Amino acid sequence: xxxxxxxxxxxxxxxxxxxxxxxxxxxxxxxxxxxxxxxxxxxxxxxxxxxxxxxxxxxxxxxxxxxxxxxxxxxxxxxxxxxxxxxxxxxxxxxxxxxxxxxxxxxxxxxxxxxxxxxxxxxxxxxxxxxxxxxxxxxxxxxxxxxxxxxxxxxxxxxxxxxxxxxxxxxxxxxxxxxxxxxxxxxxxxxxxxxxxxxxxxxxxxxxxxxxxxxxxxxxxxxxxxxxxxxxxxxxxxxxxxxxxxxxxxxxxxxxxxxxxxxxxxxxxxxxxxxxxxxxxxxxxxxxxxxxxxxxxxxxxxxxxxxxxxxxxxxxxxxxxxxxxxxxxxxxxxx
Numbered sequence: 001x002x003x004x005x006x007x008x009x010x011x012x013x014x015x016x017x018x019x020x021x022x023x024x025x026x027x028x029x030x031x032x033x034x035x036x037x038x039x040x041x042x043x044x045x046x047x048x049x050x051x052x053x054x055x056x057x058x059x060x061x062x063x064x065x066x067x068x069x070x071x072x073x074x075x076x077x078x079x080x081x082x083x084x085x086x087x088x089x090x091x092x093x094x095x096x097x098x099x100x101x102x103x104x105x106x107x108x109x110x111x112x113x114x115x116x117x118x119x120x121x122x123x124x125x126x127x128x129x130x131x132x133x134x135x136x137x138x139x140x141x142x143x144x145x146x147x148x149x150x151x152x153x154x155x156x157x158x159x160x161x162x163x164x165x166x167x168x169x170x171x172x173x174x175x176x177x178x179x180x181x182x183x184x185x186x187x188x189x190x191x192x193x194x195x196x197x198x199x200x201x202x203x204x205x206x207x208x209x210x211x212x213x214x215x216x217x218x219x220x221x222x223x224x225x226x227x228x229x230x231x232x233x234x235x236x237x238x239x240x241x242x243x244x245x246x247x248x249x250x251x252x253x254x255x256x257x258x259x260x261x262x263x264x265x266x267x268x269x270x271x272x273x274x275x276x277x278x279x280x281x282x283x284x285x286x287x288x289x290x291x292x293x294x295x296x297x298x299x300x301x302x303x304x305x306x307x308x309x310x311x312x313x314x315x316x317x318x319x320x321x322x323x324x325x326x327x328x329x330x331x332x333x334x335x
Contacts, residue, residue: 010142025260027281042068073098099116144176283317283320
């Protein structure tokens with residue numbers, strides 16, 4: 001495996017697509033990689049328990065996904081270290097510890113956002129993983145939890161995890177999390193965004209790589225945040241409007257390369273779809289990630305509807321996507 005240089009690590013963090021449960025699976029990441037070669041992609045959160053005790057291979061990914069980071073959920077340093085080593089051996093480019101998810105299920109497992117209240121434990125977890133891997137070990141967290149939402153609370157957490165755990169890279173979801181009373185969906189929308197707090201964190205910890213997450217909807221916003229921070233993580237917008245990523249290599253990473261047309265991206269998915277179907281995948285599990293590609297364009301509704309109504313039928317193949325693409329007006333295929 002080739003280990004990225006420090007410069008490459010920094011570049012990869014300029015833009016990333018957030019880990020999103022039930023969304024950013026390997027099919028989604030392959031599709032996103034066709035749109036952008038440089039953006040860092042994250043897996044869904046995978047718990048240490050699933051990796052160690054679950055049936056199936058929870059570390060499977062496509063080699064085309066690089067750079068790709070595995071997000072782990074857990075709070076046992078020994079288990080996290082074991083899983084991190086497995087992930088490095090499988091070729092992942094980064095390990096990310098989830099300290100941001102507020103769901104009850106996650107809290108019951110003692111991981112996610114509730115770990116903000118135990119910075120020493122987070123530091124121990126990071127240190128244990130860093131002891132056994134050479135790839136970066138990063139942390140994704142909130143700006144606070146419940147009534148523990150002062151800037152001092154956040155800085156104490158970052159300082160302890162960085163100094164005692166050795167963590168050099170943090171992604172800050174610029175909302176606090178309510179551990180009770182709000183659903184995970186509400187926790188992504190109701191607590192107000194506080195970007196200046198993340199900006200201040202970078203000023204106070206200039207030696208750390210600080211990225212921001214939450215509410216970012218355009219590459220223009222990404223560039224604005226990059227005036228203050230090292231990186232930006234885009235979540236739901238990158239999933240629901242994936243063509244947002246099509247100009248990322250040019251605008252965010254400065255590459256001189258042509259921008260792919262939407263129709264080109266669809267056609268580049270055909271070989272992958274056919275390969276996955278021969279391996280037992282279901283068409284709908286792949287195409288659901290492609291539904292937003294023509295968002296706000298003529299024919300977008302027909303594209304979504306045809307795929308949604310036909311991709312789950314027995315024996316459905318790439319012809320479903322071809323037929324759906326034909327429902328986009330010809331002139332729009334060149335945009």
